[in-house]
Amino acid sequence: MHAICEVVITGPDAGWLREFTRKLVEERLAACGQNLAEIRSIYRWEGRMHDEPEARVMLHTRQSLVPEIIRIVRREHPYDVPCVLATLITQANPDYRAWVVESTKDPDEDA
Secondary structure, three states: OOEEEEEEEEEEOOHHHHHHHHHHHHHHOOOEEEEEEEEEEEEEEEEEEEEEEEOOOOOOEEHHHHHHHHHHHHHHHHOHHHOOOEEEOOOOOOOHHHHHHOOOOOHHOOO
16 A cells, blocks of 8 residues: 655745646646645744745645655745655545545656
């Protein structure tokens, strides 16, 4: 059985993140992406406090594709240190799990 993950990525705005999500789904790196248009991020960066609007997406994908997603995020994301968090899904509707696997590519396809 293939392991699946939920990958959370934040971005500067909904438009940028929507296009980035579309690219990952088109390339079969994610089965789907659920975008949250506006969130607030409060954080410390370079010694200063920040309170900024951001957008957030939750991607559903194979665990084996997470390293490739991280590489693409690090290459294309406008932030110096983008948030990318992957959580292993231990319980899921079996039909949904199968759909995620079917909708994403086998990492060995590019080998």
